Amino acid sequence: MVDMTNYAIHAEGLTKHYGATKALDGIDLSVPEGSVLGVLGPNGAGKTTAVRILATLLRPDSGRATVAGHDVTKDPTAVRRSIGLTGQYASVDEQLSGRENLELFARLLDFTRPDARARATDLLEQFGLTEAADRRAGTYSGGMRRRLDLAASLVGRPSVIFLDEPTTGLDPSKRDDVWNMVRLLTSEGTTVLLTTQYLEEADALADAITVIDLGKVIAHGTASELKQIVGGRSLQVRPENVRDVADIRAVLSRITGRTVGEPTRGLLTAPIEDEQQFTNVVVDLASRGIPVTEISLSLPSLDEVFFTLTGQKATTEPVKEPVS
Amino acid sequence: MTTMTVPDVAVPRPASSLPWLRHSMSLAGRSVKKMVRHPEQFFDVTLQPVLFLIIFVYVLGGAIAGSTQDYLQFVLPGILIQTVLFSTVAIGVNLNTDIKEGVFDRFRSLPIPRSAPLVGATIAECLRYALTIGVTMIAGFVMGFRTGTSPLRVAAAMLLVLFFAWCMCWIAIWLGMIMREAGSVQGIGFLALFPLTFGSSMFASADTMPGWLQAWVKINPVTHLTDAMRGLLTGGPVAQDAFIALGTSALILAVFAPLAVRAYRTKA
Numbered sequence: 001m002v003d004m005t006n007y008a009i010h011a012e013g014l015t016k017h018y019g020a021t022k023a024l025d026g027i028d029l030s031v032p033e034g035s036v037l038g039v040l041g042p043n044g045a046g047k048t049t050a051v052r053i054l055a056t057l058l059r060p061d062s063g064r065a066t067v068a069g070h071d072v073t074k075d076p077t078a079v080r081r082s083i084g085l086t087g088q089y090a091s092v093d094e095q096l097s098g099r100e101n102l103e104l105f106a107r108l109l110d111f112t113r114p115d116a117r118a119r120a121t122d123l124l125e126q127f128g129l130t131e132a133a134d135r136r137a138g139t140y141s142g143g144m145r146r147r148l149d150l151a152a153s154l155v156g157r158p159s160v161i162f163l164d165e166p167t168t169g170l171d172p173s174k175r176d177d178v179w180n181m182v183r184l185l186t187s188e189g190t191t192v193l194l195t196t197q198y199l200e201e202a203d204a205l206a207d208a209i210t211v212i213d214l215g216k217v218i219a220h221g222t223a224s225e226l227k228q229i230v231g232g233r234s235l236q237v238r239p240e241n242v243r244d245v246a247d248i249r250a251v252l253s254r255i256t257g258r259t260v261g262e263p264t265r266g267l268l269t270a271p272i273e274d275e276q277q278f279t280n281v282v283v284d285l286a287s288r289g290i291p292v293t294e295i296s297l298s299l300p301s302l303d304e305v306f307f308t309l310t311g312q313k314a315t316t317e318p319v320k321e322p323v324s
Numbered sequence: 325m326t327t328m329t330v331p332d333v334a335v336p337r338p339a340s341s342l343p344w345l346r347h348s349m350s351l352a353g354r355s356v357k358k359m360v361r362h363p364e365q366f367f368d369v370t371l372q373p374v375l376f377l378i379i380f381v382y383v384l385g386g387a388i389a390g391s392t393q394d395y396l397q398f399v400l401p402g403i404l405i406q407t408v409l410f411s412t413v414a415i416g417v418n419l420n421t422d423i424k425e426g427v428f429d430r431f432r433s434l435p436i437p438r439s440a441p442l443v444g445a446t447i448a449e450c451l452r453y454a455l456t457i458g459v460t461m462i463a464g465f466v467m468g469f470r471t472g473t474s475p476l477r478v479a480a481a482m483l484l485v486l487f488f489a490w491c492m493c494w495i496a497i498w499l500g501m502i503m504r505e506a507g508s509v510q511g512i513g514f515l516a517l518f519p520l521t522f523g524s525s526m527f528a529s530a531d532t533m534p535g536w537l538q539a540w541v542k543i544n545p546v547t548h549l550t551d552a553m554r555g556l557l558t559g560g561p562v563a564q565d566a567f568i569a570l571g572t573s574a575l576i577l578a579v580f581a582p583l584a585v586r587a588y589r590t591k592a
Contacts, residue, residue, distance in 0.1 A: 055433050056432075056433065057432050057433060077435050078435075080433055080434055080435040081435045083433065085429075085430065085433040087429075091425075091426030091427060091429075091430065092426070092427055092430070093354065093358075093425075094425070095357075095361060095362075096354065096357060096358070100357065104350060104351075104353070104354055105430070105434065107346075107350040108347055108350055108351070108431070108434050108436050108440075109434065110343065110346075152430065153430075
């Protein structure tokens with residue numbers, strides 16, 4: 001048996017039905033303290049339902065789960081004291097200002113009035129919202145709203161944070177903002193469960209990834225472990241001088257035993273079977289004195305992993321998952 | 325992955341023995357801020373009683389009571405109750421839309437009693453009722469209404485109607501929780517309020533009404549509330565009607581507050 005005390009989130013066999021629809025069909029999840037789990041899946045896979053159960057907003061039909069050591073159905077209040085929730089649904093009051101929202105949540109978390117004010121000021125500062133602090137949240141831009149949502153979930157200094165599709169609908173530069181804040185949180189030891197439709201996001205932020213589809217876990221592992229499932233790593237070499245291209249192609253072909261095509265964007269690519277071939281290429285090029293600016297071993301993208309696992313193309317367009 | 329310690333949850337906790345009340349008050353503060361920012365929602369509760377007073381007193385008063393002044397003395401408590409009762413529907417409509425927005429899910433994820441967001445909203449709502457009562461009384465005084473009792477009794481009348489309305493608003497909340505659309509909450513609320521208000525002693529004495537209607541008027545709790553209010557504002561017996569009105573309020577609260585909270589909890 002696994003030692004439960006090391007897990008900030010631990011769920012076994014969670015099921016949830018909506019009428020005849022099985023939203024969750026026996027999900028197991030575990031997140032070690034201080035780590036980030038990415039829950040990856042297409043629309044309707046059950047990600048939001050799983051988060052709502054773990055955050056005590058929904059009761060599972062069966063199965064059990066603990067968050068921060070507390071049972072989500074038997075001791076929801078203790079769970080609520082330990083968690084922060086940010087998502088498409090758990091947001092802020094648009095008619096109140098950023099500061100008023102944060103102060104309200106602080107008061108509801110039993111901060112005294114001066115403490116609530118101080119905590120709100122700190123968070124507004126930390127999330128770059130000081131200037132907008134007294135404007136109605138409804139007037140915030142998409143990126144500011146997401147930062148305020150995130151700040152709101154951190155008011156009580158939770159040890160576990162749920163981020164349900166934190167960057168859906170954000171443009172890439174704003175997305176980087178959110179990613180940096182998530183990294184900051186984890187560097188402080190907070191446990192994060194992040195759901196996403198973006199493979200890139202899970203790859204960038206998560207220590208481990210659980211892939212779910214149709215209410216079931218279909219794969220779990222680190223990003224590189226998942227990529228191994230698909231196999232097909234490739235070796236990439238960028239010649240320093242164009243005149244060396246032919247020589248490098250010859251080396252790659254000989255060692256990998258495959259035909260190597262023309263360089264694309266200055267990069268020569270050859271599929272390889274094992275690390276030894278990588279070493280051989282490096283040694284061979286060095287002994288011939290052929291200069292290269294880049295040589296790397298790349299794993300297949302998570303998109304390909306996802307396609308292999310679910311048999312469908314991963315979502316690239318943000319589509320809003322229906323709540324519950 | 326880091327192995328750093330989880331930041332401790334050193335959230336300050338004041339030693340208040342009533343966290344439920346404190347949380348409700350914080351949430352009431354939220355509702356009040358929203359109200360103040362949307363002053364247009366005060367139009368109905370302020371203009372409506374004034375319009376009703378003018379219509380009932382000057383248009384119908386002479387015909388019903390022989391003199392507009394006599395009718396004002398008779399009808400003001402009724403208009404007061406009617407406006408306050410109709411304004412109880414608003415909370416159901418507002419919560420029905422409010423709850424669809426994200427902030428309620430955050431409330432659910434906070435370690436506060438499940439009823440606190442609802443109780444908070446009702447506390448804020450009482451301010452609206454108080455405003456309605458104040459406006460109606462002032463309009464009445466301007467038109468010539470005079471109380472015939474002590475200030476203490478007048479204050480008791482205000483509190484009685486406020487308490488009745490506060491209990492009634494839990495029916496609206498319950499409707500707001502179980503109805504799909506805000507529009508249906510308003511429709512059903514108003515439909516239920518017409519027989520309760522017009523089918524009472526508010527606007528005319530029951531003596532001229534047909535027997536079946538008299539029977540309804542006699543058991544209608546709003547009749548007892550109206551008669552108690554008349555007693556407290558212009559003089560006359562109070563005790564029995566006030567007792568029935570308070571008892572009905574408490575009964576409504578005891579039935580519908582738990583129903584509303586339960587509907588709120590299960591509304592995922």
